[in-house]
Amino acid sequence: MAGFAKTGGDMSGVNLQGLVKAYGAVQVVHGIDLDVQEKEFVVLVGPSGCGKSTTLRMIAGLEEISDGDLTIDGRHVNRVAPKDRDVAMVFQNYALYPHLNVAENIAFGLRIRKTPKDDIAQQVQEVGGILGLTDYLERRPADLSGGQRQRVAMGRAIVRRPKVFLFDEPLSNLDAKLRTQMRAEIKRLHKRLGVTSIYVTHDQVEAMTLADRIVVMHDGRIEQIGTPMELFLNPANTFVAGFLGAPPMNMITAQIVAGDQGPVAEFGGQRIVLQPLPSLQNAVGKTVTVGIRPEFAKAVDDSQPDRVSIEVDLIETLGSEALVHATLQGAPFVIRTDTVGQMEALGRIGGFTVDAHLVKVFDGETGLALPGQVLNQ
Ligand SMILES: Nc1ncnc2c1ncn2[C@@H]1O[C@H](COP(=O)(O)OP(=O)(O)OP(=O)(O)O)[C@@H](O)[C@H]1O
Ligand SMILES: [Mg+2]
Structure with a gap:
C-alpha cells in the first residue's frame, strides 16, 4: 500500500x-x-x-x-x-x-x-x-x-x-x-x-x-x-432542480402576489406562502415557477385549513416510505412520506403544506432561481 x-x-x-x-x-x-x-x-x-x-x-x-x-x-x-x-x-x-x-x-x-x-x-x-x-x-x-x-x-x-x-x-x-x-x-x-x-x-x-x-x-x-x-x-x-433528486422536484407555474405577511405564490385559486425576501417581494405581479421537493411537502387531510389541495391518483408504498402521486394544475405532483404508523392517514390525503423556506422560486422566463434563497444543510 x-x-x-x-x-x-x-x-x-x-x-x-x-x-x-x-x-x-x-x-x-x-x-x-x-x-x-x-x-x-x-x-x-x-x-x-x-x-x-x-x-x-x-x-x-x-x-x-x-x-x-x-x-x-x-x-x-x-x-x-x-x-x-x-x-x-x-x-x-x-x-x-x-x-x-x-x-x-x-x-x-x-x-x-x-x-x-x-x-x-x-x-x-x-x-x-x-x-x-x-x-x-x-x-x-x-x-x-x-x-x-x-x-x-x-x-x-x-x-x-x-x-x-x-x-x-x-x-x-x-x-x-x-x-x-x-x-x-x-x-x-x-x-x-x-x-x-x-x-x-x-x-x-x-x-x-x-x-x-x-x-x-x-x-x-x-x-x-x-x-x-x-x-x-x-x-x-x-434544469438542475429537475435533474437531481428522485423523484424530481415538483414544479408549479404561479403568479407572485402581495399577501398580508409578504409574498405569496398564487395559482388556480390556491396559495403558497413564500419567504419575505427582497427578490420575491420585488417579483410581485410576475409569473414564476415554484419548486417543491417531494420530501419537503407534508401530506395532510382535508381538514387542514392552509393546505394546497391536490387530487391523489395513486399511492406507491415502498416499505418505510410511500410516494403519493397526485395531480395539481393538471401536472403531476409527488409527495414522499413515511408509512410507519401512517398507513391509515395515507388514505385520507387531500393536500399538502410546506414551510416557506423549503419552497424554491424560479424566474418564469429564464428558469433562474431568484436570488437570496439559500437553504443550509
Ligand atoms: N464524431 C462526432 N461527430 C459529430 N458529432 C459528434 C461526434 N461524436 C459525438 N458527437 C455529438 O456530440 C454530442 C455530445 O456527445 P457525447 O458523447 O459527449 O455525449 P454524452 O453526454 O457522453 O452522452 P451519453 O450519456 O449518451 O453518453 C452529441 O450530440 C453527439 O451526437
Ligand atoms: Mg457518453
Whole structure:
C-alpha cells in the first residue's frame, strides 16, 4: 500500500479553461471552465448527448481540443499524447483480453512499458488484494462475473499509478444490485488511493453518492457546479432542480402576489406562502415557477385549513416510505412520506403544506432561481 499512497503527486489537479469541441462546423462543447482539485472526486452528469464523454475524452487526449486550455498537474497538455498525460481511463466496455488471465490482464500495460518482472508480480498482487481479486488471478475473463470483470478493468488502470483516473459510465453494463455494490467499492477505492478522479454518468444517484462535487451539464454547457447537497438544496435553475433528486422536484407555474405577511405564490385559486425576501417581494405581479421537493411537502387531510389541495391518483408504498402521486394544475405532483404508523392517514390525503423556506422560486422566463434563497444543510 505504501507505494500507492504516493500516487497522484503533489498537485495533480485538472484545469479546464474555455474548453471547446467542434466537429467541423458543429460545436458540441461550448467552452467549459472547471477546476478539479487534487484528490477530488468530480462527477460530470447530464442527459444523453450533453457532452460528458466528449469532455472526458478531451481530458484523456482521445479527442482533439478545438479551443481552450487543458492543464493536468500544472502542465499544459493540449498537445501532449494520451500516454504521456499520466491519466488512466476506465470505460463502460471494459474490453479485457479474453485469452489472458486476470493477472496478465492487470499486468498488460506494465509489461508493454518493460517494467521488471518482479515489480509486475508484486504490483499485481497488491492491486489484486485491493480489488478483492486475489483468488481469481489465474482465471480468464470469461469465467468471471460482470462485477469482477469491471474490477479487473479498474486494476489495469490502478497499476499504472496515474495522476488522474477518468471513468466513463463504468457501471452501466452491470445489473442494479451489482452497480450499487461497485459504486460503494469505487468510493472506498478513492478514499484509499486518494487519486484525483473525474467520473461521467447520466445517473443522478451515482453522481449524488460518489461526488465530492457534481458538475451538471446540459447541451454542451455547465449549468452548475457544487457539492451534492448544495445542488440538491440550492439548484441555480429549473434544469438542475429537475435533474437531481428522485423523484424530481415538483414544479408549479404561479403568479407572485402581495399577501398580508409578504409574498405569496398564487395559482388556480390556491396559495403558497413564500419567504419575505427582497427578490420575491420585488417579483410581485410576475409569473414564476415554484419548486417543491417531494420530501419537503407534508401530506395532510382535508381538514387542514392552509393546505394546497391536490387530487391523489395513486399511492406507491415502498416499505418505510410511500410516494403519493397526485395531480395539481393538471401536472403531476409527488409527495414522499413515511408509512410507519401512517398507513391509515395515507388514505385520507387531500393536500399538502410546506414551510416557506423549503419552497424554491424560479424566474418564469429564464428558469433562474431568484436570488437570496439559500437553504443550509
Ligand atoms: N464524431 C462526432 N461527430 C459529430 N458529432 C459528434 C461526434 N461524436 C459525438 N458527437 C455529438 O456530440 C454530442 C455530445 O456527445 P457525447 O458523447 O459527449 O455525449 P454524452 O453526454 O457522453 O452522452 P451519453 O450519456 O449518451 O453518453 C452529441 O450530440 C453527439 O451526437
Ligand atoms: Mg457518453
